[in-house]
Amino acid sequence: MKIKNIETNTIKNIAGAIRSGDLSATEIAEWSIANRQDRGEVLDAYKTWDSHRFLTEARAVDSVFATGIDLGVFQGIPVSIKDLYGVSGYPTFAGCPRELTKKWQSEGPVVRALRHQLAVVSGKTHTVQFAFGALGTNVHWGTPRNPWDNNHHRVPGGSSAGAGVSLWEGSALLALGSDTAGSVRMPASFTGTVGLKTSKGRWSTSGIVPLSHTLDTAGPLTRNIADSISAFSVIDPFVSQSPNDFYRRLETADISDFKIGVCDWYFNDCDPGVAEGVMSALSELEKSGARISAVDYTEIEESNALFKKGGLSAPEFASFINNEMLEFKEDLDPNVAGRFNVMESVEANEYIARCNYRLQLASKMQDSMFGFDAIVGPTIAISPPTLSEVAESKEYHRKNMAASRNTSTVNMLDLCAVSMPVALDAINMPVGLHIISQHGKDEKLLAIALTFEKVLGSARERIGTPPLCK
Numbered sequence: 453m454k455i456k457n458i459e460t461n462t463i464k465n466i467a468g469a470i471r472s473g474d475l476s477a478t479e480i481a482e483w484s485i486a487n488r489q490d491r492g493e494v495l496d497a498y499k500t501w502d503s504h505r506f507l508t509e510a511r512a513v514d515s516v517f518a519t520g521i522d523l524g525v526f527q528g529i530p531v532s533i534k535d536l537y538g539v540s541g542y543p544t545f546a547g548c549p550r551e552l553t554k555k556w557q558s559e560g561p562v563v564r565a566l567r568h569q570l571a572v573v574s575g576k577t578h579t580v581q582f583a584f585g586a587l588g589t590n591v592h593w594g595t596p597r598n599p600w601d602n603n604h605h606r607v608p609g610g611s612s613a614g615a616g617v618s619l620w621e622g623s624a625l626l627a628l629g630s631d632t633a634g635s636v637r638m639p640a641s642f643t644g645t646v647g648l649k650t651s652k653g654r655w656s657t658s659g660i661v662p663l664s665h666t667l668d669t670a671g672p673l674t675r676n677i678a679d680s681i682s683a684f685s686v687i688d689p690f691v692s693q694s695p696n697d698f699y700r701r702l703e704t705a706d707i708s709d710f711k712i713g714v715c716d717w718y719f720n721d722c723d724p725g726v727a728e729g730v731m732s733a734l735s736e737l738e739k740s741g742a743r744i745s746a747v748d749y750t751e752i753e754e755s756n757a758l759f760k761k762g763g764l765s766a767p768e769f770a771s772f773i774n775n776e777m778l779e780f781k782e783d784l785d786p787n788v789a790g791r792f793n794v795m796e797s798v799e800a801n802e803y804i805a806r807c808n809y810r811l812q813l814a815s816k817m818q819d820s821m822f823g824f825d826a827i828v829g830p831t832i833a834i835s836p837p838t839l840s841e842v843a844e845s846k847e848y849h850r851k852n853m854a855a856s857r858n859t860s861t862v863n864m865l866d867l868c869a870v871s872m873p874v875a876l877d878a879i880n881m882p883v884g885l886h887i888i889s890q891h892g893k894d895e896k897l898l899a900i901a902l903t904f905e906k907v908l909g910s911a912r913e914r915i916g917t918p919p920l921c922k
Contacts, residue, residue, distance in 0.1 A: 458622075464678060467528075470517070476510075476514050476528070477510040480528060481511075481530060482507070484574055491921060492621060495620075497623065498574075498577055498578065498618065499547075499579075510528065513528045524686060526570070526571040526683075529571050532624035533575075533628045536630055538558045538659040539576060543576075545593075547590050547593070548783055550783065566626075574624045577617075579610070584765075585788070586635070588611070588639060588642075589785075595839055598617070602919035606836040609641065611632075612627070615627035615673045620645070621921065626673075627673040628670065630669065630670050632664050632667045633856045636649055636672070638856065640831070641873070641882065641883070644873040644882030644918070645674065646679070647870065648673075648868075650684075651669075652669055654894060657670055663768070663772075666768060667764060678902070678905075702899040707903040707904070710896075711825050713821075718830055720833065722830060725879070727833075742907075749817060754813055755810070756860065758864060760853065763806065766791075767803050767806075774796060787849070814866040817865040826900050830886060835878075835881045859871075867889065868892075870886075872904065
């Protein structure tokens with residue numbers, strides 16, 4: 453299979469080109485490293501970048517291919533990994549100013565699934581310290597730059613701050629992130645990439661530094677829906693089909709097969725161009741046969757109210773720090789440390805009441821969604837702020853809550869979701885369409901997203917290329 457441009461092809465096609473002899477893992481690594489050299493100083497996606505190790509792994513993969521061994525679609529594909537995951541041979545900082553103990557280098561099932569196919573690790577991407585933040589900022593190591601603004605340093609979204617940036621940088625073809633209140637989907641929306649929030653419990657979070665054991669999920673950021681499907685087919689323990697067979701099964705779906713609900717609540721308080729961009733995309737989908745109607749769920753608003761009180765992640769994070777990471781408490785980001793007294797003051801009876809209430813809401817939501825295959829709205833209601841706009845603590849917290857408002861409801865209600873880019877807002881920053889399905893309906897969610905992408909186009913087709921990546 454002849455491939456002219458790695459940037460515009462799917463992982464599935466690139467994997468085919470490797471097997472036909474038109475590409476090698478080494479050539480892809482060299483392409484990635486060159487992109488990093490051209491763009492990396494400005495975009496700053498990585499906490500740990502080792503081009504020598506990257507290239508050595510790629511050459512080793514080519515040696516394996518030369519023996520006739522083919523371990524799967526990700527053999528030779530560069531993957532960036534959030535510096536919250538343990539990766540053998542790489543330090544784990546979790547956004548802290550000091551390296552975490554060796555315990556946190558242990559690889560969990562998500563990383564091992566890709567390692568077993570000989571995916572090549574490009575490096576470890578920046579994260580908000582201990583993943584506790586929606587904007588992507590880090591006072592210790594700096595904040596990756598959103599590639600869509602040539603004039604201002606805008607935030608990339610958090611807490612998987614460097615993940616989406618690494619994809620546009622061209623140093624990785626897949627990025628691993630984690631999502632507790634939207635930390636895969638927020639950076640995906642802010643950077644114009646695809647972010648998948650898997651159903652809680654579907655993918656193991658072992659080997660990932662925890663924020664909230666109740667809400668943490670692992671998930672990929674990709675350049676298109678097809679790549680997200682490829683990643684899901686390899687990592688998900690419940691998929692028994694080959695990646696090609698899995699993709700073929702999902703692509704048989706027609707856009708008219710699904711009933712889609714538009715949730716007005718998600719459109720509240722949107723910055724200029726956000727709601728308009730999503731509604732324009734939905735209009736296109738409807739003209740192509742999508743069955744769309746309005747819906748309203750009180751559970752969404754109630755879950756948001758619970759989240760604004762601190763939900764479960766705040767007290768669970770405080771417990772983790774106080775019981776397992778006490779020596780790092782004095783190094784906490786001021787935006788986190790300033791709220792820590794409130795987080796750790798939640799009493800046991802209040803925490804249990806929140807747990808029970810959340811489960812009740814999640815159960816009601818699961819029942820309420822029967823009759824709809826997905827609900828949709830903007831992934832994030834606001835445009836990515838500039839770094840200077842969130843330098844002051846009060847404004848940081850206001851933007852932080854606004855960025856996580858829509859996405860956090862999915863985690864609180866035990867749903868699965870994907871964000872895909874559909875527009876540019878009034879200041880030419882990416883707008884994400886948020887597609888949400890019931891818990892355990894991840895395959896259906898991906899099938900819906902694929903039908904949408906067939907109509908709307910992939911990120912490059914739909915919104916173009918970021919100014920800093922041209």
